Ligand SMILES: Nc1ncnc2c1ncn2[C@@H]1O[C@H](COP(=O)(O)OP(=O)(O)OP(=O)(O)O)[C@@H](O)[C@H]1O
């Protein structure tokens with residue numbers, strides 16, 4: 001299987017004045033194409049810091065990060081912007097939709113920065129919104145949508161550019177259990193279609209749907225274990241059924 | 246990202262915050278309108294000064310004796326000057342006095358000028374009615390008068406002044422002609438005159454001394470030489486270094502246009518400062534906008550916006566503000582200029598002022614937008630994204 005992500009002794013140190021915080025310390029792992037991985041850990045354990053580095057939003061203090069075999073740690077800001085635009089899809093806990101734009105326009109945003117012509121952009125964005133079940137709500141503004149619907153717009157936005165890697169930082173953290181389950185089902189569906197997903201979550205139920213759980217504590221990997229396939233499949237089947245029904 | 250895309254984005258951002266956009270533009274609107282209106286006013290002043298000086302006659306040179314140097318000129322000196330200065334082709338003596346003229350029950354304060362027939366051509370005046378004073382009027386010692394427009398209208402109103410008898414300081418004169426108005430806001434004095442033969446003016450003024458001589462150079466090119474020659478012969482004759490002030494129309498014109506050009510520049514400069522203040526207003530609002538939209542900037546960066554894309558987004562937004570403000574300012578400024586032109590009776594909207602104001606407002610938008618935009622483009626994506 002192809003390796004999508006490999007991090008090698010990755011560290012991130014924050015310095016604020018005299019205080020030094022080692023948010024991520026010498027973390028190494030690799031993730032293969034098509035994998036669905038959960039990152040868990042207590043608050044402050046470095047999950048978001050890790051995700052920001054994986055998403056090329058932030059640079060490690062030391063260590064190496066290979067995305068699709070390419071070392072990205074030393075790239076320029078604009079090169080990283082290009083990688084974020086073409087190869088990474090980010091899903092945020094607080095959705096981060098622009099309220100001045102409707103659902104369709106929000107999904108179009110990454111395509112705008114790719115220089116895609118507007119006709120093509122509309123078509124791709126509309127199709128992606130249809131994939132997350134929102135074809136009826138394309139012209140709605142974020143504040144006219146429920147939390148679950150907003151998060152689906154967020155996911156469509158992350159998917160629109162067909163990225164190699166989908167990163168979600170607590171995507172169900174702001175949602176009630178029903179909406180959370182809908183979002184989870186969406187992720188499971190994407191996983192079954194071969195997408196590579198990394199999901200940060202506090203929810204053990206969400207994590208159990210993944211193939212593998214990486215647990216962080218104080219910036220270090222506490223454990224990195226596959227989920228018992230028997231437990232997983234049942235959940236996955238339930239998930240797919242819920243989505244298609 | 247294409248320019249139309251960026252323009253659309255900037256437009257939406259401005260429309261989304263309409264009141265703020267309009268208030269910000271107000272500074273530019275006022276600045277641009279002021280630049281256009283004030284430059285128009287300055288140019289109107291310049292052109293009216295120029296035209297009234299030109300109305301004094303072509304290649305006109307005025308010679309005024311300086312009494313403190315003990316110099317006194319008499320009517321016959323005008324003929325002498327014409328003989329000894331080959332650079333002038335005509336000249337006329339001037340005997341002037343402040344007088345009160347009256348017709349029936351109407352009185353009017355004016356200037357009486359005694360001169361010779363040559364004055365008409367030298368001053369480049371035209372007659373509206375009748376004739377100018379003639380050589381016969383002079384030799385025959387006739388009490389005839391040619392009225393300036395202001396005098397004719399003040400004394401006679403709509404009635405015909407021709408062949409009527411007016412009184413000038415008690416002496417009766419027969420009106421033989423009326424001059425055309427010289428026009429121009431500053432030309433009012435040239436129309437408030439009564440022109441009579443020299444002897445008649447000497448009688449009314451009670452003196453034979455001249456207030457001056459006006460001469461006409463053979464050409465504009467030779468005028469400076471004529472001025473030098475007149476100065477030299479007068480200085481020589483009166484054995485002084487300062488016999489008379491000799492000034493050509495060109496000299497007057499250039500002095501006056503220096504003054505009015507300075508005035509125009511000053512007015513434009515003051516208006517320019519208000520445009521600058523408008524620019525600072527734009528910078529202020531763009532800084533606020535950038536800090537308010539930090540999360541949006543972080544998100545756009547997370548989605549792959551390059552530094553340059555963020556920079557141009559905010560630069561286009563500030564330029565759009567200033568150019569839209571500039572365009573409205575042009576409309577207001579042109580309106581004001583029309584009003585000023587109407588009031589001053591001269592001028593007209595200056596295209597160069599409009600171009601200058603628009604260009605300057607675009608510069609202001611880019612110049613004052615660049616710092617906020619650069620701030621935005623340099624934001625760290627993570628810090629911006631999790632900013633609250
Ligand atoms: N920009 C920063 N400057 C300084 N310290 C930071 C910064 N970002 C994160 N940290 C610190 O790094 C550590 C890890 O933070 P991080 O946000 O990665 O944790 P997390 O696992 O995502 O926590 P949570 O579950 O609460 O989201 C924390 O101690 C945090 O205070």
Ligand SMILES: [Mg+2]
Pocket residue numbers: 047048049
């Ligand atoms: Mg976090």
